[in-house]
Amino acid sequence: MRSFFKNIGPGTLVAAAFIGPGTVTVCTLAGTGFGYTLLWAMVLSVVATLVLQEMAVRIGIMTGLGLAEVIKQELRQGSWLKFPVIILIFSAVVIGNAAYEAGNLSGSALGIEGVFGKSYGAFYPALIGTIACILLWMGNYKILERAMIVLVILMSLSFICAAVMIRPDWGAVWHGAFVPELSGDNLLTVIGLIGTTVVPYNLFLHASLVRERWSGKEDLKAARKDTFISVILGGLVSMAIIITAAGSGLTDIRSVMDMATGLEPLYGQYAIYFIGTGLFAAGITSSVTAPLAAAYVANGCFGWNAVLTDWRFRMVWFLIIGTGVVFASLGFNPVELILFAQVANGILLPVVALFLWWVVNRTGLLGAYRNTPLQNIISGIIIVIAIILGSRSIAKVFGW
Template sequence: MFKFFKNIGPGTLVAAAFIGPGTVTVCTLTGVGFGYTLLWAMVLSIIATVILQEMAARIGIITRLGLADVIKAQIRHKYLKIPAIILVLSAVVIGNAAYEAGNLSGASLGMTGVFGAGFTPFYPLLIGAMAFMLLFIENYKVLERCMIGLVLVMSLSFILAAVLTKPDIGAVLRGAFIPGFSEGSILTVIGLVGTTVVPYNLFLHASLVGERWKSPDDLKAARKDTLVSVILGGLVSMAIIITAAGSGLTDVSNVMDMAKGLEPLYGRFAVYFIGTGLFAAGITSSVTAPLAAAYVANGCFGWNASLKDTRFRVVWMAVIGVGVLFASLGFNPIELILFAQVANGILLPVIALFLWWVVNKAGVLGRYKNTVLQNVISGVIILITILLGIRSIFKVFGW
């Protein structure tokens, strides 16, 4: 068991990143609205995430560069390179600053469920300080171990909450492996996939593998790490759907409403489990979003900076600072978030296509380029990301 946890690496931070308050909320609404019937969408999301993250990790290990650096190196035409860099910076750096308020607010909601509402105004500042300290340590191994611990806490919290509802195992298995659409479910399916297949995770993963592994011989370990971590993250998301479906509620506005609905049946344990899980989900995303923004800025501007570099620090500090400010004031930066959603809607299919292009270039990956089977599977996944990107843009503009 010790050896197993010792070998877990950057994939855990990827799982921590995509299970944020937004994912928890979408999964909660999915379970309340559709029961177990859309669990298959999470299975699809897990497969898509594993495929894309493996390609990003492979690029990072073989090239020893971050994804933003590879984009700059491979797109040689300046009229394509400059718009690509602007798009990446807008979607990841500015976008993550906008989303950080949601991460801190979600973690604060979890703390309110566990500790009460007496200190609610101070929770965003406290959680922001925690995220600051985790990043200021500037030791990748320490950060990785802390995040593994938080992900395990989050996993146990939501899985135990799901067990408390005593779900119908047959219905769960049918929902997970027999695809079907209920009336009005298509947008929810898109939401489930969209909260799991996250553009900034591709940049984060490609950079983090360089902190952990140094040789192509480590590809096997990286693939195992990606597979285990993403599946664990997907199981957590599925556990949230199962908990919501078993709650018997028909109307919730956030995940803590579900916890309160479960309280009469299962006591305060339900509130503690879900509150702790939401706190862990919020704080892990509050760490990974600024970290991803810093890595992207590092690559786009060609800093070649380490975790201890002042420029690297300034970026993640700025993202946390913006998040704390917006969360503390209760201000919803709606225009900034809408801009980030549009940028991410464009970025996801663009980056997916770019990944596909690069992993087929022998001049970049040599014998580690994609096989025919990998191309077929990733091609289907990329088609899905294109549809997701188009739909997210349409959703923002109300089309």
């Protein structure tokens, strides 16, 4: 068991990052709206995430650079693409995460309210933001990693226990997980499930984090194992939320805490405690990882070569958390920023996916660790999905 936990590292932060309040909400709506029939979309999302994150891990381990740094290096001086691509990356990840941070803090606050009540609800976002600042200010990767592991385990146990407590139809669960059903009615929800799991900023975060934990190609096996375990666990948590929502029999639900409240008469106070605790953990982990990813991207875009304790690194994540606390505390929804973030991420996902595919096939950069033909086929399919997702995300924002 000690050896098992010793090999768990950066992948946990990636799982923590993609299971935020947005993912929890989308999974809840998928379960209440379509039952178990969209579980296959989460299975597909997990496979896509595994493939893309493994490629990001290889880049980080084999080059010793973050993804933004590799992009700058490969788009050599004089290339007309260099400047617009770097601006796109910076805008989508740094400004985009500032827009979404309010949602992370608000979601975590909603979980606390479910467990402890609404008496001090206005102060919860500031409290969560302070916890996030403390964890990041320590500048100690091992402490941060262990804190995220504890929170991810807490989140996992909370949602999985809620799913088991519902006593779902396991035959229907298996059918929904492996027999795809796609129609005009569920298309947007399927896109939402994939879009909240295959997150562009996680690719930058992961490539940078593996450098904090590991140092060379001899560590690649451990890094891959960490990635597979963590992402699959994250996928199981998301599936548990869908199962809980589907098995509840409730239909008039807009958020996961509505589901918890609806389940309380049937399953007692434990329902709201399980789901509230899980939502709190999901919110606080995303509140830490989103600013951290933004700081790593700014570090690579500007060539700072900064460490976790560098004032420039701290300045980026502090501004993002501070912006989120203000918006969440005032109940202000930064619509314009969020729409901008959706457009930028809609463009960024296929761009980064294409760049990953290009880089991991370059013998001069990765040598024997470049993509195999099978990996190219699988990643090619995922890139097509990423392009469709990106196009749909942009079209949705503009109402096309």
